Amino acid sequence: MVDRIKILIIEDDQYISNFIAVSLMKSNYEVFVSSTAAEGLFLFSSHRPDLILLDLGLPDQDGLEIIKALREFSEIPILVVSARGQELEKIEALDSGANDYISKPFHMGELMARIRVAERYLSAGTAPSQETEFDCDYLHVDFEKRQVMIDGQEIHLTPIEYKLLLLLIANRGKVLTHNYIVKKIWGYENESDTKSVRVFMANLRRKIEKDSAKHRFIMTEVGVGYRFSDE
Numbered sequence: 001m002v003d004r005i006k007i008l009i010i011e012d013d014q015y016i017s018n019f020i021a022v023s024l025m026k027s028n029y030e031v032f033v034s035s036t037a038a039e040g041l042f043l044f045s046s047h048r049p050d051l052i053l054l055d056l057g058l059p060d061q062d063g064l065e066i067i068k069a070l071r072e073f074s075e076i077p078i079l080v081v082s083a084r085g086q087e088l089e090k091i092e093a094l095d096s097g098a099n100d101y102i103s104k105p106f107h108m109g110e111l112m113a114r115i116r117v118a119e120r121y122l123s124a125g126t127a128p129s130q131e132t133e134f135d136c137d138y139l140h141v142d143f144e145k146r147q148v149m150i151d152g153q154e155i156h157l158t159p160i161e162y163k164l165l166l167l168l169i170a171n172r173g174k175v176l177t178h179n180y181i182v183k184k185i186w187g188y189e190n191e192s193d194t195k196s197v198r199v200f201m202a203n204l205r206r207k208i209e210k211d212s213a214k215h216r217f218i219m220t221e222v223g224v225g226y227r228f229s230d231e
């Protein structure tokens with residue numbers, strides 16, 4: 001049996017953190033709980049968790065600062081647990097490198113599902129850039145040949161659409177904000193051209209999605225950005 005997955009909860013609401021901790025322990029996760037940013041960072045360095053559940057409003061520091069600090073040296077999956085009305089903070093958290101978010105109040109089943117997605121990100125191990133091919137349902141991408149196939153038929157993508165597809169695949173399961181996509185595709189110079197993201201995304205979808213009413217690959221996170229299906 002593999003080592004149990006270690007989850008660090010950084011949340012100052014004791015009721016919520018207890019509730020999450022108990023449920024996670026029942027599901028056989030090893031859990032560490034902290035109620036402040038300082039303690040959370042301490043537990044991070046002393047216990048090397050595999051995943052962090054992070055509340056944004058903490059008594060001693062903004063959760064965003066934790067994300068920025070951790071992203072200087074760690075790629076640990078960070079799942080933000082945000083309160084209602086924290087839309088901007090939530091987007092900023094994702095921009096800063098959080099993997100995903102869940103809004104309070106949430107069902108434990110929903111949180112568990114998000115954690116399982118993050119776990120797959122852990123077990124994927126090798127960096128997506130080292131993959132030479134990607135297969136999912138009727139979509140096949142050959143990175144070396146720069147070839148995209150739908151049901152075995154090659155389709156043509158523009159260079160930007162192809163870059164967008166690679167970015168989505170490399171981050172599958174993770175929510176990518178509009179700003180993040182702009183930065184990755186056009187570089188830091190091009191500031192807030194999120195409108196073109198929508199246009200390119202629509203074109204890409206038209207080419208790779210069979211059902212425009214029910215997307216198989218590129219999911220919209222309303223008001224936030226996009227997420228590529230991880231299954």
Ligand code: CA
Pocket residue numbers: 011012013055056057058
């Ligand atoms: Ca809080």
